[in-house]
Amino acid sequence: MKKFVTLSSILALTSALSTASAATTVDYWLWDSAQLPAYQQCAKDFTKLNPDINIKITQKGWDDYWTGITTGFVAGTAPDVFTNHLSKYPEFAANGQIVDFAPWIKRDSVKTNIYLEGLYSLWGRDGKQYGLPKDWDTVAIIYNKDMLKKAGISEKTLNALKWNPKDGGSFEKVIAQLTLDQNGNNGLSKNFDKTKVKQYGLLNPYDPNPYGQTGWSWLAVSNGFKYNDGLYATKYYYDDPRLAETIQWLTDLSLKKGFLIPYKDIRGLGANSQFVAGKGAMTTDGSWMIKWYIDNAKFDVGFALLPVGPTGKRTSMFNGLADSIWVGSKKKEEAWKWVKYLGSPACENVVGKYGAVFPAVNSGVNLALATHKKNGADVSAFTKTAKAKGSTFLFPITDNASQINSIMTTALENVFLGKTPAAEALKEANQKVNALFK
Amino acid sequence: MTVQTQPTQARKNRKSMAWEHFLAWFGILLVILLSIFPIWIVLKTALSSSTTLFESGGQLLPSEPTLDNFKRVLGMVTAEEALKAGGSGQSVNFLKSIWNSVIFTGLIVIGQTFFSALAAYAFARLKFPFRDQIFTLFLTAMMIPGIVLFIPNFITIKNLGWLNTMQGLVAPYILMTPFAVFFLRQFFLSIPRETEEAAVLDGASPFMIFWKVVLPMSQGPLATLGILTTIGMWNEFFWPYLIGKDESVYTLPVALQQFQTQTPQGSPDWTGLMSGAFLSIIPVFILLLIMGKRVIESLAFSGGK
Numbered sequence: 001m002k003k004f005v006t007l008s009s010i011l012a013l014t015s016a017l018s019t020a021s022a023a024t025t026v027d028y029w030l031w032d033s034a035q036l037p038a039y040q041q042c043a044k045d046f047t048k049l050n051p052d053i054n055i056k057i058t059q060k061g062w063d064d065y066w067t068g069i070t071t072g073f074v075a076g077t078a079p080d081v082f083t084n085h086l087s088k089y090p091e092f093a094a095n096g097q098i099v100d101f102a103p104w105i106k107r108d109s110v111k112t113n114i115y116l117e118g119l120y121s122l123w124g125r126d127g128k129q130y131g132l133p134k135d136w137d138t139v140a141i142i143y144n145k146d147m148l149k150k151a152g153i154s155e156k157t158l159n160a161l162k163w164n165p166k167d168g169g170s171f172e173k174v175i176a177q178l179t180l181d182q183n184g185n186n187g188l189s190k191n192f193d194k195t196k197v198k199q200y201g202l203l204n205p206y207d208p209n210p211y212g213q214t215g216w217s218w219l220a221v222s223n224g225f226k227y228n229d230g231l232y233a234t235k236y237y238y239d240d241p242r243l244a245e246t247i248q249w250l251t252d253l254s255l256k257k258g259f260l261i262p263y264k265d266i267r268g269l270g271a272n273s274q275f276v277a278g279k280g281a282m283t284t285d286g287s288w289m290i291k292w293y294i295d296n297a298k299f300d301v302g303f304a305l306l307p308v309g310p311t312g313k314r315t316s317m318f319n320g321l322a323d324s325i326w327v328g329s330k331k332k333e334e335a336w337k338w339v340k341y342l343g344s345p346a347c348e349n350v351v352g353k354y355g356a357v358f359p360a361v362n363s364g365v366n367l368a369l370a371t372h373k374k375n376g377a378d379v380s381a382f383t384k385t386a387k388a389k390g391s392t393f394l395f396p397i398t399d400n401a402s403q404i405n406s407i408m409t410t411a412l413e414n415v416f417l418g419k420t421p422a423a424e425a426l427k428e429a430n431q432k433v434n435a436l437f438k
Numbered sequence: 439m440t441v442q443t444q445p446t447q448a449r450k451n452r453k454s455m456a457w458e459h460f461l462a463w464f465g466i467l468l469v470i471l472l473s474i475f476p477i478w479i480v481l482k483t484a485l486s487s488s489t490t491l492f493e494s495g496g497q498l499l500p501s502e503p504t505l506d507n508f509k510r511v512l513g514m515v516t517a518e519e520a521l522k523a524g525g526s527g528q529s530v531n532f533l534k535s536i537w538n539s540v541i542f543t544g545l546i547v548i549g550q551t552f553f554s555a556l557a558a559y560a561f562a563r564l565k566f567p568f569r570d571q572i573f574t575l576f577l578t579a580m581m582i583p584g585i586v587l588f589i590p591n592f593i594t595i596k597n598l599g600w601l602n603t604m605q606g607l608v609a610p611y612i613l614m615t616p617f618a619v620f621f622l623r624q625f626f627l628s629i630p631r632e633t634e635e636a637a638v639l640d641g642a643s644p645f646m647i648f649w650k651v652v653l654p655m656s657q658g659p660l661a662t663l664g665i666l667t668t669i670g671m672w673n674e675f676f677w678p679y680l681i682g683k684d685e686s687v688y689t690l691p692v693a694l695q696q697f698q699t700q701t702p703q704g705s706p707d708w709t710g711l712m713s714g715a716f717l718s719i720i721p722v723f724i725l726l727l728i729m730g731k732r733v734i735e736s737l738a739f740s741g742g743k
Contacts, residue, residue: 034701061698062701068683269492270699273492276492277491289701298489298490
């Protein structure tokens with residue numbers, strides 16, 4: 001029975017995994033490891049100001065993160081404060097899982113006009129406020145400078161492209177010109193062999209989801225499409241023919257013409273990895289990835305404005321993150337202090353200096369631009385779009401996000417894989433989506 | 439092997455024998471290659487630098503071989519450097535996770551084998567009311583897919599306040615699994631009764647018989663069960679993932695999750711993930727080297743799991 005005795009003693013030992021500390025510890029979660037160093041710095045500064053509060057930061061990958069948050073709500077193990085996303089927060093708010101800041105904002109007279117326009121209201125509903133903005137992002141073209149030089153396309157040309165869904169405009173011409181087959185013919189040549197593509201003109205991330213943030217939203221909206229009629233609308237317009245022709249144009253560009261990497265090749269690896277591996281000349285991505293591209297590409301990376309669409313505008317989604325507090329937190333006051341600090345210029349300037357994302361306050365944005373400039377990167381394509389009037393549209397926030405997500409993902413994947421025509425798939429998906437609100 | 443035939447016959451035989459040998463070896467080599475190939479790809483990816491990984495997808499040798507990924511996994515570089523290396527900037531607390539995995543696996547293997555043996559012996563040899571009905575219930579329990587038990591088990595563990603603790607991690611497995619009980623019972627039934635009767639005549643209690651006679655005679659199947667459980671539990675992911683949300687109780691498979699996608703449109707950190715995966719294979723691999731023969735015997739013995 002010796003074995004058995006040691007067994008119970010081991011059990012006793014392992015259960016003694018408690019840590020003792022005098023100060024209150026606030027648990028804070030985020031998903032983007034690129035932002036971790038910046039927020040660790042913020043936490044250090046915060047604890048200097050508030051010696052009685054420690055911040056314990058946990059970072060988990062995107063999928064794991066949301067599983068952890070949602071199971072944590074139920075199991076009572078969710079963090080006190082966590083980075084929230086616009087596609088997720090309405091459901092948390094509807095289920096009463098996150099704290100409404102409105103009374104506290106009033107009580108502590110927190111300045112809410114310091115943020116870039118539109119960011120603050122994204123996080124509110126019916127007079128309630130579920131987050132304080134901490135950063136924002138827009139989308140731009142990311143390109144391989146060497147490939148562009150070889151093709152003889154100037155950066156000026158690239159920043160002044162026009163697109164339409166009929167013939168693709170000058171945008172499609174440039175994509176074709178940047179596509180090379182194994183014999184060195186580009187997409188404009190008669191001898192171009194689309195079965196043996198060596199270098200794609202565009203590596204679109206496709207984004208088969210209800211938002212298409214980096215994949216198709218900037219094309220569709222510049223073609224006059226809109227998702228719905230604004231915050232918490234109860235009707236979507238996914239059956240708009242202007243969306244269908246956009247999606248179809250993308251699909252044909254890949255499956256019929258071979259200028260765009262096929263969706264099946266993007267699925268597992270992601271467009272970003274393929275881009276840094278030199279598989280294509282351009283990709284489109286959000287500003288939170290700037291640092292990643294600069295760190296991971298062995299060639300010079302450039303950033304250019306998105307093309308102008310049939311509406312005469314170039315458009316990009318304008319999206320932002322905020323921090324929320326879990327209703328079940330036992331340290332709400334300390335958590336609120338931390339959230340306030342995260343949304344204050346003090347922390348946002350630190351985040352700006354690290355250059356991982358664009359902070360939600362203007363002073364931080366300028367610091368971020370300066371940091372990138374110092375590293376030799378001109379990322380003004382992202383900020384120009386954010387500041388141009390009528391250029392940005394907001395992330396579509398409504399109820400039923402997770403169901404809409406599964407409906408739209410299935411529909412769009414089928415289109416991108418060439419199984420169903422866009423018009424048909426989107427019409428059907430839109431009916432299903434709108435039925436959710438009835 | 440000796441073949442006794444006429445000399446002429448022998449030559450013919452030798453010829454066909456050689457041919458058969460060649461075929462057999464060829465077949466074995468092919469299977470070995472097929473099974474080693476995925477592990478090689480894991481190792482190749484682990485040794486590649488993340489920036490060049492996708493340029494050399496089809497190559498068999500790593501491009502720009504580097505040990506950086508292993509260093510990253512073992513936390514020998516700072517987060518900043520790891521990010522520069524194309525990683526997720528995350529290092530797994532590898533030693534802690536290995537330790538957790540060892541404790542988790544060890545506790546379960548010892549506990550499950552011992553308690554299952556007790557139950558199996560009761561079913562095989564002791565007489566008590568409704569014994570056979572209870573055993574039928576047991577066998578029925580084997581038919582329940584594990585996945586449906588996760589939610590009730592999770593709620594139980596939560597109500598016990600055992601989330602993020604080692605006892606919460608091992609609780610569903612440490613006492614028994616129907617398979618283990620069934621497997622050992624079959625073996626105990628085959629032990630000749632005479633030996634036990636002799637022990638009874640010497641005045642041994644049922645427990646003494648179990649402890650001094652039956653267990654020593656069943657070392658083979660007990661070891662088998664231990665090895666099978668070890669391999670299974672070392673790789674167990676879902677339960678530890680549900681219960682252990684805190685880094686202090688991550689087992690290895692859960693810790694490797696850190697290399698997942700870091701941003702909504704990002705891609706996983708493949709090189710880091712593969713280094714971690716490769717390192718996590720090593721302990722089980724060593725176990726198989728030492729106990730390989732036993733495992734093969736036991737699999738044949740148990741008819742595979």
